[in-house]
Amino acid sequence: MLDIRLIRENPDYVRERLATRGGDAHLKIDEILECDRQRRELETRLQALNGDRKRLSKEIGGKRAKGEPTGEIEEQVRGIGMEISSLNEQTAQADATQRDLLLQLPNLPHDENPIGKDAADNPEVRQWGQKPSYDFSLADHVTLGAKLGLFDPERASKISGSGFVCFTGQGARLERALINFCLDLHTRQHDYLEVSPPFLIRRDAMVGTGQLPKFEDDMYGLENGEVFLAPTAEVPVTNLHREEILALSELPKRFVAYTPCFRREAGSAGRETRGIIRVHQFDKVELVKLATPETSWDELEKLTANAERVLQMLGLHYRVIELCTGDMGFGSAKTYDIEVWAPGQNAYLEVSSCSNYTDFQARRMNLKFKDAEGKNRFCHTLNGSGTAMPRLFVALVETWQQADGSIQIPEALQPYFGAAEIR
């Protein structure tokens, strides 16, 4: 959520920044300003009336104590009371309208972000390793998975419908090994605190991180829309300290969490349906940071590096791209995507999206810290996958496949997997 004062004082700047995202958010600014103007006018009038009532009511108290008659004043206050209740309603309405409008507005992209329209305009920041070459004909993960019995999408669809996967045998073990490998890496080497959060999320928390109210169609809702299945651990973990004022000394806070993630993937029907690249439920290890505005940009670089480390240790070639203004997520001010090379797809797959949300989420969830001057300010929140499992799984089996159809397990993963190969 953007600061209404920023919009009020620098409407042109806000409009211009929002326009770089594409979409029509920048066209809403006039409506918001008008709403804000009305709201403040109502509020000022309401406050004056409240003041009158407060003063006169006290007067009644005083007169009663002295045994003086109060009927006339009471009549007067009754009249004020009726005015107040009508004005109160209007003010609350204006308040709600303004909040609704603000909640629909995406975050401002960072001033130095590359300007662009869509994914085609995302500049590459760096690459690690290189595309492996093979002297045999490559299989993709679907073929490998079927041959080695690693997962079973057909049977998963019998119980859950299309877009679900059931890992089996060595595949299930590999999935579990990857989760544990990532958790251990981030807790032991990168100093994140492991949390295992609930997966059912209340509306407020979903609003806090920005999934609601705008993207309800992408979420799985339960209990008549009271709670939702977590689409990412970002939601429960970032909300951990909502409505709190953190001490400067405890920032930045670093969390890592494994959760399954549930996404309806509405609007992407038919895309990437082969294999396990886009599914409604997948495992992910997520990194979350709560930081100060002074350090958050630096923390984003570190968080991205922490996520990259997963791929490096598994010997997987990847590239990091910076999202242009038109391709960034709703709440993000700056995002790096990490894309791992999947030889069987002949394509890079997004396995992590590392973002600084600045105070966008913190404002929604009222998450603050006390700065060195003792002032309460909004935190900056960050998150990134470290990493998403199914695509990591895909890249791993496709990269490390052998001529004989077996899959070699990278050394760093062997202690977790318990073997050096799958055959």
Next chain:
RNA sequence: GGAGAGGUGGCUGAGUGGUCGAAAGCAGCGCUUUGCUAAAGCGCCGUACCUCAAAAGGGUACCGGGGGUUCGAAUCCCCCCCUCUCCGCCA
């Protein structure tokens, strides 16, 4: 699921219709006393919003959330959320 208790400022905790944004204590900040530490004394010490060109100042709201009763609500009534205890069920 049933029965009960409770949610007040950073913390503890008073306050059952009026002058209460809220006693007191603790913590914190400043000053005084002091050789240092300790202690004592004094003062300050919530948040949001509105108003103001800005600062100063002024104002309104907030005692879990929402609604109601009343001239007036932390206090009375209703609904919801959360926490705790006991019972039931259960991995």
